[in-house]
Amino acid sequence: MDDPTQRDSATAPSQVSRLDFDIEWPPKHAAAYLIDEPAPILVDTGDPGDRAEATIREGLAATGYEPDDVEAVVVTHPHSDHIGQVPFLREAGAGVYAPRPVLEQLERDPADLAAGVREVARSTGYHGEAIDRAVEHAQSSLERNRGLLAPEAAVPFEFGEPFSAAGREFEPIHTPGHQIHHASLATELNGERVLFSGDALIEPFRPGAIHVGIDYGAYDAVEAFHRAMDRLEGRDVDRVFPGHGPVFTDYRGVIETTRSALETLTGEVLEAVTAVGPASPTELTRHRVGEARHPAQLLDTLGALGTLEERGRVEYEDCDGVRYYSVRKASP
Structure with missing residues (x-):
């Protein structure tokens, strides 16, 4: 080839x-x-x-x-x-x-x-x-x-x-x-x-x-x-x-x-939040890819979390500076 x-x-x-x-x-x-x-x-x-x-x-x-x-x-x-x-x-x-x-x-x-x-x-x-x-x-x-x-x-x-x-x-x-x-x-x-x-x-x-x-x-x-x-x-x-x-x-x-690849990434991160949240970005990255071998894998997760927050799909609680993400609750 x-x-x-x-x-x-x-x-x-x-x-x-x-x-x-x-x-x-x-x-x-x-x-x-x-x-x-x-x-x-x-x-x-x-x-x-x-x-x-x-x-x-x-x-x-x-x-x-x-x-x-x-x-x-x-x-x-x-x-x-x-x-x-x-x-x-x-x-x-x-x-x-x-x-x-x-x-x-x-x-x-x-x-x-x-x-x-x-x-x-x-x-x-x-x-x-x-x-x-x-x-x-x-x-x-x-x-x-x-x-x-x-x-x-x-x-x-x-x-x-x-x-x-x-x-x-x-x-x-x-x-x-x-x-x-x-x-x-x-x-x-x-x-x-x-x-x-x-x-x-x-x-x-x-x-x-x-x-x-x-x-x-x-x-x-x-x-x-x-x-x-x-x-x-x-x-x-x-x-x-x-x-x-x-x-x-x-x-x-x-x-x-x-x-399409950016949307796939965003969907994968949302699935991780749904499965293991509340969870930190490093925990979500491990759930998504296993142990991160390259910094880009964590950075992809951070970028996707920002997009999901912008779209109103996730939210986080700050605990001593650490972000713990969960699926955003629907308004009553």
């Missing part, structure tokens, strides 16, 4: 070359895209590390370029498997473009981040050392990402306002849910309307509703993902270049399957 992550060179625009990176966590790969024109552009850059740098060098060499030929790097969102090689390319001379709110987020006070993580982690049912580990992880991620995507060295762009990078115009669409300040990038290539969707729209699976991680706003993730689909819906797009999974052309179909 063909590797579904590989670009079909017979059907994809010849102007785009895909660079695939092996990563350690699911889905075990990430993609960046080289737009091959007089001033070459990379959309995203893979993960940190020597292996990823080698992938960049080899991918560029395959199309006759060296790293210092890349004129611009455009970032969809600040997860490490997408910004890992920004320093390497910046040092080689590329201009770096990223959403303004992403750059502002990277300047956040670590103490404010710690406060948000502690409050939300407590609300999920974390205790003691588990909360401390969540804070340490969030602060180390902020420090790492600030080093990779140095805010002072990047050119900001605004959502909803076209911008130009290396002579090419992109329309940045705000598509939160997977990441709160995620940008999907629309442009035209070889007469096709294309979208570099990062992790907002992927075939054949739904990206995790990570949004902000364990932090203020975690319970908004699924609603934010639905808003992202609202912003994408109704557009004419011929081809999508995602951050994971294969390049695809069934744009409307993947929007619908993403919405």
Whole structure:
């Protein structure tokens, strides 16, 4: 069977070359895209590390370029498997473009981040050392990402306002849910309307509703993902270049399957609340998936609980900072 992550060179625009990176966590790969024109552009850059740098060098060499030929790097969102090689390319001379709110987020006070993580982690049912580990992880991620995507060295762009990078115009669409300040990038290539969707729209699976991680706003993730689909819906797009999974052309179909997957998640969480509530989000996650192996499984639960509360299906009681969810009682 063909590797579904590989670009079909017979059907994809010849102007785009895909660079695939092996990563350690699911889905075990990430993609960046080289737009091959007089001033070459990379959309995203893979993960940190020597292996990823080698992938960049080899991918560029395959199309006759060296790293210092890349004129611009455009970032969809600040997860490490997408910004890992920004320093390497910046040092080689590329201009770096990223959403303004992403750059502002990277300047956040670590103490404010710690406060948000502690409050939300407590609300999920974390205790003691588990909360401390969540804070340490969030602060180390902020420090790492600030080093990779140095805010002072990047050119900001605004959502909803076209911008130009290396002579090419992109329309940045705000598509939160997977990441709160995620940008999907629309442009035209070889007469096709294309979208570099990062992790907002992927075939054949739904990206995790990570949004902000364990932090203020975690319970908004699924609603934010639905808003992202609202912003994408109704557009004419011929081809999508995602951050994971294969390049695809069934744009409307993947929007619908993403919405369906979000509704399935929400239904599963409601079933868990019905079965074991009153229960904390961590208990509901264990009921839904067993012992959570990845943070995204808990974050999915938080986002779904926020949506269910918004729809009036569940309610919670706060007990010493922990949320215990139950099915909302009908009004008399």
